[in-house]
Amino acid sequence: MPTPHIAAEPGQIAELVIMPGDPVRARRIAQQRMADAQLVSEVRGIGAWTGTVDGVPMTVMASGMGVPSMSIYATELYREYGVRRIARVGTCGGIPDHVSVADVIIAVSAHTDSGIATSALPGVTLSLAASFDMLAGAVAQARGAGRRVHVGPVFTSDQFYHPRTDLIPVLEGLGTLGVEMEAAALYFAAAREGRDALACLTVSDHLRDHSADLTSQEREQLYEVALEAAIAGLCA
């Protein structure tokens, strides 16, 4: 049955979902990487297209920005549409020097300042982690194709313009590779619903040196390495 946020009928969403944050990126992926893509929902301007990728049925749909938006879409997809796996194809800010703009980070886990890590079980901070099979499939595809990918934790921030600039050096010291705004919400929804999730992120800017940051148009278009890793993770 359609939800408050997704108008697709039952059966119109595939079990495997590619999920960028940006609705423009979602449309481009549907147009360029899917065969027979059909628009199945457009509530709030969030298009969802279902078709096939290399013969495998998939849906591509944006999450919007931030934990609340990702939480709504991921929960409804897993719970109401029987989605089995969601792969986020996002962008992030790079943190350590060895991560460069246009590199890809495959997020093993997501630290977060969002309440989702602590509110489900008071007194316990949850580990929000990718699904192993998806992670292994994505990393194997990317490395097998000779792609430069980093594999490790990211920070899912509730704020793009974070006032706590002291957080980043501490997170870097803990091995955190990038900052973005949805992976932890996706990993939490997958854990709660007993399904699978992964985030593959293109580095769109570097927190220490903004001289090579991508433009907004480049952020819409530079996703091929992350997308192919995500597709391999969905199919693993």
Ligand SMILES: O=P(O)(O)O[C@H]1O[C@H](CO)[C@@H](O)[C@H]1O
């Ligand atoms: O490019 P997307 O996938 O939206 O990801 C990143 O970009 C947005 C902020 O500019 C946040 O959603 C952040 O997670």
Ligand SMILES: O=c1cc[nH]c(=O)[nH]1
């Ligand atoms: O959330 C994000 C996304 C890209 N770059 C950042 O610095 N933060």
